[in-house]
Amino acid sequence: MHHEPALTLTVPGNILLFGEYVILEEGGLGIAAAPGVYARLTADPIHESSPGLIILEGKMETHGPGRSWFLDTRSDDPLDNTKPVLLHSVWRTLGYPPVTRGWRLTLDTREFVYPDNRKRGFGSSAAAAVALTAALMIISDHPEGADPARVFPRALDAHRHFQGGRGSGYDVAASCFGGTGMFTGGAQPEWTSCHLPWLPYLGSYPGPEEIATPGSITAYTRWVSGHPSKHQALIQDHNHLLRALTEAATWNTAQPLAENLASLSLELGRTIGRSAEIPPPPWPHIYYKASGAGNELGVFFSQEEEPGNLKLSSRGLQVIRAKGFSPSDR
Template identity: 40%
Template structure:
């Protein structure tokens, strides 16, 4: 039997910028994990079973994300000979709603790892970030920046550079203060939010270019800081840019909190908030 787990991921800085060629983002791994366990099986029993929230999934037979991902992995690594049990329950709340921690990315990492190991072609996720990003993108119809997969592969704090061939590297941010994630005021449809951003970018190319430059500058200043005190202005600039962009595209990134609390929306809107403790 072979098992693997991968952490959740949260994009702290660089929302929407990571969708662009050369766009920078800073993400962190979160100790919420996806699990996969592969065990020997007869040809009739080989396949994938598990849960995604409150939904039971099984492949062969799944026509959603799991089915698309399995088809991609089968083409890349060869036929599956094992039974793989998946568990992503930690990524969902008690009502079965996603918590916003990148469940599909973490699932991609663990599923690819145990599948490839089972056919004698082991993959080390820390050395195959680009390959795993491609698997995830293909399963989503070519969409996705890849920061989520990269962070679930590498763990820790990750500086991500978006584009057709994205890059990612771990950075030392041990000076970060304690951070808390909390549910924001409203759920966000990420596809709709990205669609709104794309329409805005097409209609306002000069503003979009300025946004990318300012966002990249703020992310780099944050990464190059050596203390939270030094990084605070960059953090605040990222929060300000996110709120302004949210207003411009009609997807709010504002969260009402007491002035004494430093907060920032993370992700494509205000579905998830980050508080600095």
């Protein structure tokens, strides 16, 4: 007999098209999208359990033996050293809300890896943060429910805490809202949905090496502190090009803007010692570049559908409640 979970949430992945490093700055602009690769979370009440008991299980983000990264616990936290780190970060952000019954959460992020267990680069931790934040807001009967606009700042805070206080938040925004959007960086970042008529097909492919994002951010921050005038010029030039790109109606108009943005990214990567050089994709394309900090992932645009193309998710966070669902045990 098929079991219908009390609560089901789906959250798409995320990918950065333009805006490497600049989106870390207050007012820095970027363009991101939500590929149709999903984190899925289900929640069921645990009958006859202690109120507030939250058990998180994982469908492993591997295709073989291994343990899901989001099940690792933090052993040095005096408040709670049993909850998985990401769940604890969400729990903290929401102010340790009261939950009147026990819950079992199952989080599945297997779509975020290739069959050989390499990560696909679609931001599984950000998608998981959105799913867990929304789920805990619902089961704790939060007055704001799980509206994406309300979930976003809380998921962002939780994800930043999980990452040690860093992170622009573009990944959380793209996963939360879906589609394609312009991201404005800062302490309280913003997401503005936008349609890019010159981008009929978007694809991605793995780059030559895995990059540790924190190390790249450290290298960038060091360069910024030593070259303030060059840094300001970079932000101004980049933002000018990116605004024009979001307003372009055809590829003929968008192409030189996109190529100039890629050149800025390549030059910055060489300057800080984190190469953004990446080989072209193995499929026909009209444009390609590295995405994110380094050359771990490549994105390409094509005029026709190719094997590496991504189907974008027009919607972000989705919540399905079973008939008769109630977060309390009353």
